[in-house]
Amino acid sequence: MKPLVRNAALSSYVELGQSVGIDPRALMKRVGLDPVGLAAQDRWVSGDAVTRLLELAAATARREDFGLLLAERRRFANLGPISLVLREEPDVRSALALLVRHERMYNEMLRSRLTEAAGLATVRVGLELGEFHESRQAVELAVGTFIGFLREFLGPRWQPVSVCFTHAAPRDLTTHRRLLGPVVEFDREFTGIVLYASELDTPNKLSDPLLRDYARQYFESLAVTTDTTELDRVRELIEVLLPTGRCSVEQVAGSLGVDRRTVHRHLATTGETFSGLVNATRTQLAEQLVANPSRSLTEISGLLGFSAPSAFSRWFREQFGTSARDWRARHAAGADPSAD
Template identity: 75%
Template sequence: MKPLVRNAALNSYVELSQSLGIDPQVLMKSVGLDPVGLTVQDRWISGVAAAQLLELSAAASHREDFGLLLAERRRFANLGPISLVIREEPDVRSALGLLMRHDYMYNEMLRGRVSEANGLATLKVGLELGEAMEARQAKELAVGAFHGILRTFLGARWQPVSVCFTHSAPKDLSTYRRIFGRMVGFDREFTGIVFCASDLDTPNAMSDPLLRNYAQQYFESIAVSRDTTVPDRVREMIEVLLPSGRCSIEQVASSLGVDRRTVHRHLAGSGETFSSLLNATRTELAEQLVANPRRSLTEISGLLGFSGPSGFSRWFREQFGSSPRQWRIGRVGQQPSGEE
């Protein structure tokens, strides 16, 4: 299976695109991404589709610095739950080490490695997309994001010794020099950031020693295996695609960067089918949504991918033995006194 990335990797993509005069929805749909699903930061999307989207956006906006402009809008919190743990690490070295050991928790195609020699530290950044394709914008987004993380720890005035890219230089270097300083090189042997090794031992001013143990305990409770199963990935994709009304095995396979036969084969090996996962996911979500009296049944039917309330009601009765409205009334009646 090809790598996935969290929706947060495209944080502020819509706003940036609109500011540059291009239509983000049209471009997203052209690579099989759902504009509505993008608002859920912790959902996963195809890494290949995300990289393609950035290339198309750069071309449409005539901005070779599109990925870098997007990186400039990133926030520390866009790393997701792991950001809560990293901010409590005692120094830059341990924070970067934790971030790179668990990169699969926020971006499965990103590979970062730090080495030290002659007083310098080199942070090399690579992407493993699973296929040969242009990914200039994704690389610049990744380097820009790492640069922003380092500045979070080292201060807004911190500058690297140099920033390197394996691809050729853009026509306009102004954005690169504004963000990285004047020591930006292209057509280099690696993509990454070179900085003083002593920066790695800089104490983390954000860290609170009293909170570190709590942060580590929290991290242990949320940490997942690097070997995420195919059913888990399919389940994630189903949940993302249901509200779009386009939750088919073809769309899920496309989002995962494979064909439908590959999805069928992996699910069969786990004793599952696409239909069984779709129904199980819908059932779990329906139970949560219908129990909330603030959501209308029409709204819920759309969130679960039904074309209308009648189809949703028939399906719900088959699963729960009553209509959604009757089931909701029964649940409200079972709540302890004083609860809505």
């Protein structure tokens, strides 16, 4: 399947879009992304769709600096679990090397590389899209995010030696120079950030040596499970889409950047079907939700994607052999809700 990115890649997208006079949610729908799913920062969505969305937003707002403005709103935590470990690394070199080495934990499109020569360090940044189309905004978002990351360690006044892009210069360089530094070059042979290698030796003042080992152990336990399968991705998307009432194989396929036949084909290799996964996900969620007395059964019906409470009631009885109301009562009494 095509590369995916965490929903966190669009963190603050809605707020930025509104501030520049566009309808950000309408544009998301045009590229097949569900605005409701933005609340789940750790969910994975199509990197191709995100790239097209950023280009569409920039063109609609007539802001060639849209990607950079989005990078300006980035926070350290947007990187996800890896941010917990980066904060405890002893110096900038170690933190940056870790970020580059585990980039697929937060963005499957990103291809970055750190090199050092002649007293300079270069962070080369690229995107692997799966197919060719304009990606200027996504590239500048990635570069701007790296700059923000480095300033977390080197201070807000730090400036790189230069920032280079392979694409042409925008008409107005104001935002680029404000956020990237005074030396921003275009039409270069590579995209990336150049800084003094000695700056990589800067100690991390936030690091606590006593916490470092714990942070690394926690991260390594997560890294072992980062090879998310297509089946896992479909399950996650089903869970996100159910409350919207638009949980269909077409919606899931759109979020993954493929067609519905590809989804069916990948599921078939694992012996699963889309309808089977939807039902299994509903069953798992129903047990959790019905057990919570603070949620009404009508509300639960909607969260599970049913068009009406009566449809939920029929489904629940078929799955659990009893009504949701009786199941909840048995659970509250401490009895086995599934017992006859």
